[in-house]
Amino acid sequence: MTASYALKELTWWNEKIEDLVRQAGLDCYEQQFEICDYEDMLCYEAYVGMPSHYPHWSYGKAYERQKTFYSYNLTGLPYELVINSDPCIAYLMKDNSLLLQILTMAHVYGHNDFFKNNRLFKNNTRPELTVEMFKTHADRVRGYVANPGIGPKEVERILDAAHALRFQVRRLGKGKPPDRKQLAKEKSEGGPVPERLQNDLLGFIIERGKLSDWEKDLVNIVREETYYFLPQVETKIMNEGWASYWHYKLLNQLGLPQGLHFEFLQRHNMVVRPHEGRINPYFIGFKMFEYLDKTYGLEKILAIREEDRDQAFLRRYLNQELCEELRLFSYRIRGVDIVVSEVADEAGWKYIRDELANSVGLGTVPLVNPLTVENGKLVLEHVYDGRELEMTYAKETIKYVVDLWGDCAEIQTKLNNRNKVIRCGMDKLVCVWDM
Incomplete structure (x- = not known):
């Protein structure tokens, strides 16, 4: 379907939405929309929405998978794709209907407000540097790929391992990097795992492992980008629920013509409908914010969107x-x-x-922390919370730990109420022992 509206008309609706956003008391970054075709949207989706991103086979795989599914009508494209950046960038697919563009723009302003005000985003991201950070990372990775002394195969080996361990970082914030005095103090005191790295496996490997400088840089690139995405992982229900609640509220105030209003109700119900056999974060979040606004009022839900993450949001409300x-x-x-x-x-x-x-x-992501180093062997501790490690994944993942650490590694855990050790040598043979 070819869009029958003009850019001027889209701009007019956007200005009306912005006026309502300000009247509602939402606090947003400057918003920028880019019009793209469906192939561009597939690329942006595969490469996590960024205008520039480093190459890796997993992103190409994601692109081909989504393109195949879309071609056979097995999946649709995302209604919105928005970046936590300042200015905030969002993409609109040019073949969308006028109403779908209007709904998407209103939805994006909800995300924008959430990005700017939720504490996880404020404390752990630098939105004014987002686009430049991803571009710089892409340039560095491509430089290593083009380097005859390194090449694509070695770059891919390190990135594969770093991707497998990407969520093994500090979960409550990055903390401040150590200064020279702190590093000297840690070295003089001994002890292989300083407090600031006890919950940061990737950080510990970067500082204490046997990686070369370019390998450390690759792992750190993955680590830095993980910190950018962690707030989104931790607030999926809240973020999508907040955006859905505000697109619903804003479009009901826009004075849409009858035909557009009917399509709006259809589209909205498609977004927030419950899914069979799995949780729809849009549905849960929308219903909870709708209930909380009716029960406690606007001031309360503004405070909730600022302070909470999904786990606390669900437990409290x-x-x-x-x-x-x-x-x-x-x-x-x-x-x-x-x-x-x-x-x-x-x-x-x-x-x-x-x-x-x-x-x-x-x-659902196991927490595995560096515990100590014994004669070169890295000893890790799985923080057992009643849920056991899935052994197939654990055995494959520890091989990636060995790749990055450069020596043997083991994970202390619990299986069938018995203390166990999962050990991997440089030969990549994995054994499970009783402690």
Whole structure:
């Protein structure tokens, strides 16, 4: 379908939305929209939305997968793709209908406000440097690929390992880099894992491993970009719920013509509808913010969007009434059967709330910390919270640890209520031992 509206008309609607955004008290970065075709949108989606990004086979794979699915009508393209940057950049696909563009622009302003005000984004990202950071990273990686002494194969080897471990960094903020006095003090005191690196496996490997300078730089590039994305991982339900709530509220105030308003209701319901067999973050977040605004008012939800992440948001505000309205339940898989274990009644809703809270953000990513170094061997500790490591992934992941550390490595964990060690040597043979 070819769009039948003019850019001038799109600009007019955007100005009306901006006026309503200001009247509502939302606080946004300067907003920039770029019009692109569907192939560009596929590229931006595969390369995490950035105008420039370093090359890696995983991004090409994601592009080809999405392109194939889209070609066979097995999936659609994202309604919106927006970058946490200052100015905030978002993409509009030119073949979208006028109403879909209007809805997308309103949705983007909700994300923009969330990026600027939520504490995880404020404390852990530098939006004014986002685009330049990704461009600089891309240039450095391409430089290593083009270097005859390094080449694409070695670059890919390091990036593969760093990607496998990318979420093994400090989860509550990067902290300040050490100065020379601090480094000297740590060295004089001994002890292989200083406090500032005890929850930062990638940081520890960069500082204490056997990597060359260019290898350290590649791992640090992955680490820095992980810090950019962590707030988005930790606030998926809140961020999408906030944007969905505000696109709904803004479009109801726009005075849309009847035809556009009917399409708006259809599109909105498609965005926030519940999904069979899985959680739709748009649905959960939208319903919760709608409920909280009616119950506590605008000032309260503005404070919530500033202070919380998904886990705290769900634990504090997902009550029995909402669990029942959202028809949430928990289940277990027994053989080939799916068995409902809890429903949202007086006895079960808290269990459902806690199960959901434990499964969002980084809740499903095991936390593995550097513990000590013994004769060159890196000893890691899996922070056991009642959930065991998935052994297939654990055995493959520890091989990547060996690649980056440059020596043997082991993970101390618990399996079947017994203390175990997963050990990998330089030959990449993995063994599991009792402690």
